[in-house]
Amino acid sequence: MSIQIIKQGIMDTLQDKGRYGFQHMGIPPCGYLDNLSAQLANVIVGNPKDAPIFELHFPASSFVFNEAQTICISGANFVPVLNDKSVAMNTAMHVCKNDTLHFMQPLLGKTCYLAIKGNIDSSSWLNSKSDFISQIKTNDQFNIIPWDADNKKNSNLSYEKIESSLINNIQKHIFNSNEIRFIPGPQWNDLNTESISNILKQPFYTSLNSNRMGYKLKGPSLQLMEEKTYLSSAVTRGTMQLLPNGELIVLMANHQTIGGYANIGQIILVDLPKLVQHKSDTLFHLNLTNVATAHSEYKQMQQWFS
């Protein structure tokens, strides 16, 4: 069983849950940008939730299936078309030999996931197949390996068992919210009062200049009480760095492991998919939250997939 790329997109990659345990050497963790959509697609086809998956951006790659397969498309809606027929998202779909899959237009969101039932065969480096240098290219071919008995017990979920209300909840959480929550960081109190009020009251939108390393936010200009330099320390997924020009950048999966800009907060993990999917033409607000709330929502959402 295999799948082939007919035509490559602009920045499509293979991703899994990422590469941990090596950040002290400066190795970025990588992994899904929108873990909720990726996990949802995996679970719908009956994969373990953290299985490798194709992560697509628009204009996205086109694929041909060399054998019959079960697939699911989740996340951003790029109007998927199977052999010229529009197909549904967030549902398991059977495809036949020689079927082709194209994505027509970026209707909603920015990052789309294509899950295929089985394990996508690709070289693993430091316990992860997430690639932070190269994208998938025209003519690349990936074998799809059926899960062995060991893995089956982790993948006993099938789409029949996922209630549609749950899928709706996940979709609503990611795409219908204009509130993105964060926990104040080490340099939050170095912001001047006007900036603190601006962050919490003024709307933001994502810059077109955003990628897997970081999303730049456009909004009110922010300033520290006084110009300051900081000794670099570790940053993480969701860290909000204030650049010297007053712009905010939110670090994403391929982020550098340490940073020396003011760390004014971190977006909580359950809200990062919202930011990932926000196009630059929609506004959102940044609101404060706390660790206890973030943990309880994270655990609740992970329960959906187990």
Add this chain to the structure above:
Amino acid sequence: MSKLFSNFNWKVQALGDHAIQFYLPAMMDPRVIGEIKNFNDFIVLEEIKGIKDIIPSYHSLTLIYDIEQIDEPIVFANNLIGKYKGQGEVELPNKEVNKIIEVPVCYDENFGIDLINMSSKLNLSITEIIKIHTQNIYQVYCLGFMPGFAYMGEVSSKIQFPRHHQTRQNVSAGSVGIAGAQTGIYPMHSPGGWQIIGRTPVKIFDKNPAILSKFKMGDQIKFYPIPRAEFDSLNQNEL
């Protein structure tokens, strides 16, 4: 063997919902680095379930944790500090503490592309710059920026030089640079703003999982000059 001192006043803060940062007063100081390294080694030996990454830096140590395995991060962190301090002065197994890693550098002007400019601005001959750069033993403060990039210090005030205002598009793998009081080596071709004074033939980062980064935080490094011919015969980096 290295001694574990407990007179440092560790503080802790949550870094969002999946990281904890321990920190000491913000200064570049070998004693602070020594303490960070001790705390780092202590946590590594504890083999705590749910800790995904342990990231030391100049004055901080950050743990990335799994939300499903660690419940009350601040309570957890304070207990960890308590346990560490409770040991008092304990000998930690650390065989490599006094080992100095010697790194050959070719300071040829074709490699050290900023040497001529630095020489005129600093009012020092290139020979003097090389002599001063190879005199100190540098300590690795942290790794970051890219896989294997080690920030080292402290560079003698005589040859400290600010970064370029405009980042160069392509700095060659193995390039040795200076930025203020810090020195470092680019492990691979990349954009970069440091003042480039030479190039090492040694591979600084190897994708082979058994090798990876040549340096780690706390390592001691000494550079020594080699002629171009020796560089050519030793070179392991992509040209």
